[in-house]
Amino acid sequence: MRTRDLSYWLFLTPVLFALTTVVIIPLGVGTYYSFTEWNGITTGDFVGFENYINALQDQRFIDSLWFTIKFSIASVILINVIGLSLALIVTSKIKTNNLLRTVFFMPNLIGGLILGFIWQFIFIRVFANIGQAFGIEAMQGWLSTTTTGFWGLVILMSWQMSGYIMVIYIAYLQGVSKELIEAAHIDGASAWQRFRHIVFPLVAPAFTVSMFLTLSNTFKLYDQNLALTDGGPYNSTEMLAMEIYNTAFVQNSFAYAQSKAVIFFIVVAAITLVQVYFNKKREVQM
Amino acid sequence: MKWKKWRLELLGVLLGLIWIAPFYLMFVNSFKTQRELFEGTLNLPSSLDFSNYIEAFQEMNFLQTLFNSVLVTGFSIVIIIFFSAMAAYALARTKSKVSTVILFIFISAMLIPFQSVMIPLVSLFGEIDLLNRGGLIFMYLGFGSSLSIFLYHGAMNNIPETLDEAARIDGANKFQIFWYIIFPMLKPITVTVGILNTIWIWNDYLLPSLVINSPGSETIPLRMFYFFGQYTTQWHLAMAGLTLAILPVIIGYFFAQRAIIKGVTDGAVK
Numbered sequence: 001m002r003t004r005d006l007s008y009w010l011f012l013t014p015v016l017f018a019l020t021t022v023v024i025i026p027l028g029v030g031t032y033y034s035f036t037e038w039n040g041i042t043t044g045d046f047v048g049f050e051n052y053i054n055a056l057q058d059q060r061f062i063d064s065l066w067f068t069i070k071f072s073i074a075s076v077i078l079i080n081v082i083g084l085s086l087a088l089i090v091t092s093k094i095k096t097n098n099l100l101r102t103v104f105f106m107p108n109l110i111g112g113l114i115l116g117f118i119w120q121f122i123f124i125r126v127f128a129n130i131g132q133a134f135g136i137e138a139m140q141g142w143l144s145t146t147t148t149g150f151w152g153l154v155i156l157m158s159w160q161m162s163g164y165i166m167v168i169y170i171a172y173l174q175g176v177s178k179e180l181i182e183a184a185h186i187d188g189a190s191a192w193q194r195f196r197h198i199v200f201p202l203v204a205p206a207f208t209v210s211m212f213l214t215l216s217n218t219f220k221l222y223d224q225n226l227a228l229t230d231g232g233p234y235n236s237t238e239m240l241a242m243e244i245y246n247t248a249f250v251q252n253s254f255a256y257a258q259s260k261a262v263i264f265f266i267v268v269a270a271i272t273l274v275q276v277y278f279n280k281k282r283e284v285q286m
Numbered sequence: 287m288k289w290k291k292w293r294l295e296l297l298g299v300l301l302g303l304i305w306i307a308p309f310y311l312m313f314v315n316s317f318k319t320q321r322e323l324f325e326g327t328l329n330l331p332s333s334l335d336f337s338n339y340i341e342a343f344q345e346m347n348f349l350q351t352l353f354n355s356v357l358v359t360g361f362s363i364v365i366i367i368f369f370s371a372m373a374a375y376a377l378a379r380t381k382s383k384v385s386t387v388i389l390f391i392f393i394s395a396m397l398i399p400f401q402s403v404m405i406p407l408v409s410l411f412g413e414i415d416l417l418n419r420g421g422l423i424f425m426y427l428g429f430g431s432s433l434s435i436f437l438y439h440g441a442m443n444n445i446p447e448t449l450d451e452a453a454r455i456d457g458a459n460k461f462q463i464f465w466y467i468i469f470p471m472l473k474p475i476t477v478t479v480g481i482l483n484t485i486w487i488w489n490d491y492l493l494p495s496l497v498i499n500s501p502g503s504e505t506i507p508l509r510m511f512y513f514f515g516q517y518t519t520q521w522h523l524a525m526a527g528l529t530l531a532i533l534p535v536i537i538g539y540f541f542a543q544r545a546i547i548k549g550v551t552d553g554a555v556k
Contacts, residue, residue: 001376001379001380001460002380002382003380003382003384003385005460007376007460007461008376008380011372011373011375011376011460011464012372012373012376012377012388014365014369014372014373014427015369015370015372015373015392015427015431015435016373016388018369018424018425018427018428018431019391019392019395019428019431019432021410021424021428022403022407022424022425022427022428022429023395023398023403023428023429024395025406025410026403026404026405026406026407026410027398027402027403027406029406029410030402030403030405030406033406040409086301089294089297089298089301090298092291092294093291094291094294094295094298095295096295096298096299096302097298099302100298100299100301100302101547102539102543103302103305103306104301104302104305105547105550106305106306106309106536106539107305108485108550109485109489109535109538109539109546110489110532110535111488111489111490111491111507112489112491113489113491113507113510114489114507114510114528114531114532117510117513117514117524117528118308118309118312118528119308120514120519121311121312121315121327121521121524121525122308122311125323125327125521126311126327126328129326129327129328130328133328159305159308163305164550164554167547167550167551167554168551168554168555170551171551171555209554209555213554220399220400220401222401222491222492223491223492223507226491227514240401241399241401244401245401245404245492248404248405249496254405254409257405258405258406261401261402261403261404261405262402264399264401264402265398265399265401265402268397268399268402269397269398272397273397
């Protein structure tokens with residue numbers, strides 16, 4: 001097939017048409033609208049960077065940005081630590097390893113919205129009951145404060161995503177040769193030394209993959225946020241994606257929301273490009 | 287050494303129980319009456335009463351909702367697989383600057399978060415009256431094709447071009463070569479692409495919530511808001527509703543566990 005053949009373009013037309021109308025045109029039009037007073041119906045006047053300047057001075061937007069960053073950092077660390085631990089446990093030839101893999105991975109198949117609702121029940125009702133039974137004051141009133149809302153979200157995401165990260169680590173751990181570990185064992189290396197000097201360097205690429213998967217997933221989180229806390233109390237657990245949604249569809253400030261969406265795009269793209277850079281750098285070294 | 291393995295086994299089982307606990311609690315409490323649930327969430331229900339399920343089933347309009355989810359997911363998957371494989375075939379077999387640029391555009395599109403396009407997207411599709419299930423399926427092709435083309439393109443490298451040649455000499459046209467020779471050989475990656483897109487589309491909430499407005503067309507995630515509305519949540523019904531909602535997924539997972547875990551791993555690592 002050559003690029004001037006009709007068949008080449010026929011094969012590409014459906015996806016190109018869909019991508020153009022669903023992603024490229026909305027992105028272009030949206031970026032243009034973010035410089036206007038667009039209200040969903042009329043475009044309004046061209047206002048330059050006014051929406052952007054307002055967005056960067058918008059306390060609610062800035063708060064949600066900080067909350068998202070703090071949430072992402074806590075989640076990325078916990079998910080990766082738990083995910084790697086689970087991977088080490090289920091690859092250690094224990095009898096229940098297949099069953100455990102199935103169980104740990106299961107939450108990933110269910111939508112964030114449904115998981116959020118299940119955990120809302122756990123945090124509000126079950127935690128309260130456990131607290132009563134054992135006299136633990138700290139287990140009462142979860143999700144009603146910013147701190148418990150924050151940790152509620154972190155726990156939910158760690159529970160959901162650790163199994164996903166686990167399967168990625170497993171894929172890399174399986175590449176570690178048994179002979180190598182055995183040899184080190186015979187030479188008298190302790191379990192920690194074997195992990196630190198043999199397993200760890202070999203699964204290092206898995207860290208890059210996992211870190212950025214968790215980072216981009218937690219940074220763009222919406223469904224779980226909506227179902228678990230809905231941004232409450234008083235919008236203090238509202239993350240970026242939800243802040244943009246609310247600006248657009250609750251406050252009906254379309255152009256203003258779109259300027260925030262463009263800022264969001266730039267931040268997400270920057271994170272991803274840093275990832276690509278690190279991946280390439282690693283490949284060069286290897 | 288024996289002792290150590292035993293401790294690891296115990297730790298694993300303990301963690302497994304913690305992981306399954308939310309599902310267990312959801313299930314157990316779905317059989318309780320409102321009053322029973324109010325009194326405690328940790329004990330077992332007094333009887334195996336299915337009345338919550340009957341009520342939730344009706345309130346969710348479960349069969350219609352399930353049908354909508356199957357319809358939207360099924361059609362989306364079929365067109366994503368078919369058109370992405372076709373496009374990847376054309377791009378992989380035509381080594382040129384144009385192909386490189388097109389592939390680059392698709393890969394770059396993966397960088398764009400949904401929130402950055404959702405507002406104009408809804409506005410544009412609203413103007414041409416496509417805020418319905420048909421429009422939704424088309425949007426899934428637009429959002430889903432990038433990763434799918436990327437995965438298919440990678441797999442195409444392992445299929446020798448001599449196959450195309452042989453088929454061409456036998457008189458097959460471009461589409462016949464693709465459909466009868468290449469596409470069957472892409473089966474392993476088709477499974478991966480199908481699984482990844484099914485998990486995503488079946489569970490997707492935000493896009494359908496913006497696109498589907500008419501009652502009776504909602505997919506399962508949209509319908510969950512019936513239980514978690516503006517006012518106090520009726521936990522006993524909500525637990526039965528949530529159990530019903532995840533039941534199809536659990537059944538699917540039970541039958542296709544290996545393929546699912548492999549597909550998700552391939553999708554992440556590649």
